[in-house]
Amino acid sequence: MKRGHGDGGIDARGENTWRLRYRINGQRYTKTVQGTKSDARKALRKLLHSGDTGTHVEPDKITVTQWIERWIAVGAPGRSQKKAGRRTVERYSELMRCHVTPTLGSRRLQQIQAAEIDALYIALAAKLKPRTAHHVHVVLGACLATATRKGLLLANPMERVEQVPSPGESDHGVALDADALRKLIEGFRGSVLFPIVATAALTGARRNEILALRWIDFDAANKTLRIERAIEEIKAGRSFKAPKTERGTRTITIDDDLVALLTAEHEKHLRIMAGVSDVDTVNLSLIKLPEGALMFPSPAGELDLIRPRDPHAVTRGFVRRSRKLGFKGLRFHDLRGSHETALLDAGVPVHVVAERCGHDPAVLLRNYAKRTRKADTSAAAVIGSLSKGILG
Secondary structure (H helix, E strand, O other), X not given: OOOOOOOOEEEEEEOOEEEEEEEEOOEEEEEEEEOOHHHHHHHHHHHHHHHHHOOOOOOOOOEHHHHHXXXXXXXXXXXXXXXXXXXXXXXXXHHHHHHOHHHHOOOEHHHOOHHHHHHHHHHHHOOOOHHHXXXXXXXXXXXXXXXXXXXXXXXXXXXXXXXXXXXXOOOOOOOOOHHHHHXXXXXXXXXXXXXXXXXXXXXXXXXXXXXXXXXXXXXXXXXXXXXXXXXXXXXXXXXXXXXXXXXXXXXXXXXXXXXXHHHHHHHHHHHHHHOOOOOOOOOHHHOOOOOOOEOOEOOOOOOOOOOEOOHHHHHHHHHHHHHHOOOOOOOOOHHHHHHHHHHHHOXXXXXXXXXXXXXXXXXXXXXXXXXXXXXXXXXXXXXXXXHOOOOO
């Protein structure tokens, strides 16, 4: 079907397949589209309009796989247009390589249709957990949004997807009440993990933040811990990274018992450096630890005070001992949730707890403000006191 000069033309190329021919600024273009003839007319009008408004996207033969690789190579930027962390980029690459490129990888990026993405999601739903499938959707969405922002796509097909995977119910773990948390900490006494578990339970810091703590981050006089980095594990090895957000960098006030525990650990490291036993009398103020000495370094082989501990080994050790103590199914991360919940149950303002733990207040309330039975009983008591003289 030919049209007037400048309007372009539409040629049938097969069943529900059409070739669009059009001219913008003197340059000739062709584009193949799927659908009815009416769909083809709409597509042609949209292309011609994009030429009038200066938003035309020139045809590009780049495939989905090639674009994903390019996007990953520049740090997988999202809506904030900032690079993701190295571990996050590795995870994004793995999700795309395993779940997207086998199905859509050979397709030209500019030819991807929303219906194809819907079909992909239906297939993934049959073999992946809901949260994993939803994560694939989020990452693919960020990838295609970047292509749209870069001018490779006139419109993002994700905007017309109808089979968006549901993330399902998030598992926020369990929150131990004060008595259970005390029992758990005491149960680790005598274990090499005792100071790590105590620090996690009494500060609400994340596992990888705790394992990145240096002695220079500990101020015994002012009773504070400074959180300004975390362990990052990537394929190249184990290193340190800055927190993801400004909230992550923070100073935590700690109690006298934790100060005493950490001070004892510090003295233990000084005696190791001096080569003296616990009973030897020596002026430890003359001993200097290596620059960047860690509070909880790797115990593997000869103690190296600057070698980070394996986070996964810490988790495995924690789970094994917790199970023996009667806390089956407890995760190390539940110490953080228990800490936050205990503070909230005690009436500490949400913004104070959020600042202490490096959280967004809204995220804190959504993920961690879990009611324990004790907290619910307290709430009922408060309501009961208010209702006296009103009811009955």
